[in-house]
Amino acid sequence: MKLTEKEIEILKKGFNLLQRKHKVKPLKDQINEDFLYTNFPFPNEKEVEVEVEHLVYYFDELDSLKIHDYNKVTTDTITQRVITTSEISPIVYLGLFLYSETKHGICLDIKSEPLLIGIAATEKEEHN
Numbered sequence: 001m002k003l004t005e006k007e008i009e010i011l012k013k014g015f016n017l018l019q020r021k022h023k024v025k026p027l028k029d030q031i032n033e034d035f036l037y038t039n040f041p042f043p044n045e046k047e048v049e050v051e052v053e054h055l056v057y058y059f060d061e062l063d064s065l066k067i068h069d070y071n072k073v074t075t076d077t078i079t080q081r082v083i084t085t086s087e088i089s090p091i092v093y094l095g096l097f098l099y100s101e102t103k104h105g106i107c108l109d110i111k112s113e114p115l116l117i118g119i120a121a122t123e124k125e126e127h128n
Helices: 004-022 054-057 117-122
Strands: 038-039 050-051 066-068 072-073 079-081 099-102 107-109
Touching: 004 050, 004 054, 038 054, 050 054, 054 117, 072 117
Parallel strands: none
Antiparallel strands: 038 050, 066 072, 072 079, 099 107
């Protein structure tokens, strides 16, 4: 699917904001209508391949990004928290609880590489 002009502007604005305010490295890729995947430019990290469609969703929220503490980041409509487990539960491992929605319309989604947490860790220089 090709990006619209609006999506291209959201991405350009988002990468510019991340570079200026959140210490993310400059993007190496050229943003155009055929931009589908990118390796997110986190410093000192392995490359994290991200589908651009997901970036548009997150980048549209970047102006409201708040880092609350060592494990919680929010925007106006997204909350990401760091969770740890002592072992990988078979339910999570088999993908039976990677995504669910409550009766109130709240979506729960387990991410192995949560983007907003990564941005916060980069800004706080707590990445590893």
